[in-house]
Amino acid sequence: MRLGLNLRYLGALGAGADPQTSAVQVREAERLGFSVVWTAEVFSSDAVSLLGWLAAQTSRIGLGTAVMQIPARTPTMTAMTAATLDLLSGGRFRLGLGVSGPQVSEGWHGARFDRPLARTREYVDVVRLALRRQDVVYDGEHHRLPLPDGPGKPLRLGTRPLRKDVPLYLAAVGPRNTALAGEIADGWLSVFFQPEHGATHLEQLRAGRRKRGRDLTGFDVVAAVPVVVGEDLAECADRVRMYTTHYLGGMGSRTQNFYNSLAVQMGYGAAAHRVQELYLAGKPREAAAAVPQEFLERTCLLGPVDRIADGLRAYAEAGVTTLSAMVFPEHGADGLGELRALTEAFEKSGVAE
Template sequence: MTFPVGINVGQFFSGPPPRWGERVRRIEDLGFDGIWFAEAYGSDVFTPLAWCAARTTRVRLGTAVAQIPARTPAATAMAAATLDHLSGGRVVLGLGASGPQVSEGWHGVAFPRPLARTREYVGVVQQVLARERPLTYDGEFQQLPSPGGTGLGKPLRSSLHPLRPSLPIQLGAEGPRNVALAAEIADGWHAMFFSPHDDERYRQALAAGFARRPGGRPENFEVVATVPVVVDGDVERAADRVRPDLARYLGGMGARGANFHHDVFARRGHAELAARVQDLYLRGEKRAAASAIPTAVVEDVALIGPARKIREDLGRWESTVIDSIAVQGLPDDLDAVAQALLA
């Protein structure tokens, strides 16, 4: 094993997973590198990380990702800086634009021009964390102090001295322009549905972003991929555990014509398959949508099967731009996953 492996718990559905406290401590005891959380329109991303910070001592604590429309950039910087103090400097702040359904339907924030919004948002977060001067920003989407209201707003400097002014910021990105933006303005890229077959395309997107960055690629830039992992002696049975989730992302996340996960597979040469899965899923035929996904497509983005096969397949990832992986979801068989990936 040449790179670190963490666990991306994702978000809570209905409630926290069974034996939650025990399993969090087990993640650290087994030697996993980090614990990551996501958010959509239910559980938030910072509260469970704070809970984990109180019960662990070593693992990194990452947002994968914190939604940009969910909070002002200053509020996000406050949460990350506070948690970084409480955890002893273990936070990785992953940020993402979400999608139009959640941004506009749940948070009430307009979605158009997500790259420009992300650029300004990250700029404000970086200013807050750097704490070099009182906060001001004159952008299209971020104006600080606000030009409206009472007119009494004034530039402020964080009263909290960040433990690490260089607290790492990663961008969750799937499209080439978003990946290039991560390389240009952030400290890392958190990938989803990464395929080793697309490595050269991603290298080109990263290179384009680094070319726009003063000084080029920083030494500490990290590429993390969230990857489904299922340890099972039967490959088909393992694939069946991944298919429903893939179908949900390809078919049901976002709207028709505005599903960025769907677009990843279309760019990869699976446009016809992605369209079929989406049609089935949106008609409510979720089982048929999952069954339509070939095992080879599952294996392209996931590590499945016996432990020995997983270790062999992992070699394809180790030769790509990926620096570390985060296992998607909280596995029931944490020990088996650790033996397959950390041995």
Template structure:
């Protein structure tokens, strides 16, 4: 199982965070993922990280499909792969209508179909084809007397940059399993993964081109080798409340929908009601304790081993750790220990359509 590091949105203390990422790389971390919501963009930070790191992979988590043209997405990915010496993976996601329409002023429609077309356009661009694409949502070049097929001027470091799709709903998860190099999951409860995602994964994997290879499944997890005290788990509980209650409209919140499918319909309704009415602390308190525990990686070494086994059984191949320890030296020590625990656990069998 690969070990990655998931950075946060805040942008505060970025230089210190990058210094710490360099130490995580030396401790055995193989990947760093930079988010992009309605925060600072991921691209500028990834470029900085490319200059400071040497061997670890870099990934967006995620660049939004609606906010850049498909060819700009391809150009940006090729540029990040270039400056990093072939270490970039393109994490893509549709986000949701609250962010796309509310912050970017772009209509949120047909996310699954658009994602499929964007992936194909990116791959053609990286192969330096004279770009001609006639899809349902994107037409390149536009009809008329001025547009002409062009190809990328530069020769990319790689003509197949890995694409990782963020997905929660069944159709998006199936699409990731079918066409992407990886699936970026969020708030994955390994106890419910087979029941909630199994059919969608099997459907997508059954149509998957064997040339893509096994599907990488990555999961961000707050992490600490420590007693799971309320104080330590507080930030994770608050993040769950934010996503379940406020990261989406009342009638269209994908994280809220997910935990309903996990089996928490009453909690999902209550958290959203409390959060949207401004009672954020009460919303956090309403997050079920077992959901908090199931979506993090906190405890003594034996408990961490058991949780890693559960994640492996659910098909997870990449852990994206967010170290929780208060002191930097302790966070680096914890990452070193997690690298050893993952090495001891051995490889994770790839997902298959039958699994």
């Protein structure tokens, strides 16, 4: 297993990181031997700008998007961006894509959130076609290039990519989405991954891989995991409560929140419903208090270094190949201490590749 780092949004709602803090953390992660850093976007800072800035300040660590939102860009624009970032970083870019959810897709990007699996499949087809510098001709249900009734003609990417096969990852929640990631991607970006259910997720990925006559060899199973190192378990959990609350309560709509549904499937139906109701009623602190401690302990790495080491072993045994930490320092400089403590736990765990 390898270590990665997931960065927070820049300045989001007063709780995000600032650019300099992010850069310092990434340079320290590179020094410590982390394999990759990921940037994200919802409707705050975008994933691409920060990653390009970080490419100029690092030399070895992989640079990935987790994720670039599919409804925010045409697939050919995404291919242009991937080729550019890969060139700027010297071949270190990893393209992570996700459909987001109905609230962001329709409320922020003005793109209908219907048939997300079919849209994703077509989108990835076009991205890969463009990165291979072939004429982009595609006749799909959701993407048609060039348009059949206008002056457009088949075009190909003008930039010569450093790599025609930029590693492509899909963020997916749910069995069908996860199987699709196994079928058409090079890696899976998961959230709220629980080691005890790892076998189920791996079988979903294998089902997708089998459609292409492949197995999981070389496929990257990435778990984004909040990490707080400390002696007081309850205090550690409190540091990640609001992050978890935002996903369970506000990511998606009242009737379609994939993360809330995932918590229901994990056996926390009543609590998940309560968190969402409080969050949508404008009571985020009460919603955070309603998140069960057990849920946080099952989906995060919390506590002393030895306990973190035990947790890392569980993730590795469950099939995770990259564990990407999200740190929640009380002060900016504390993030470096979290990364060093995680590295200590990683070394103790004995799961390094």
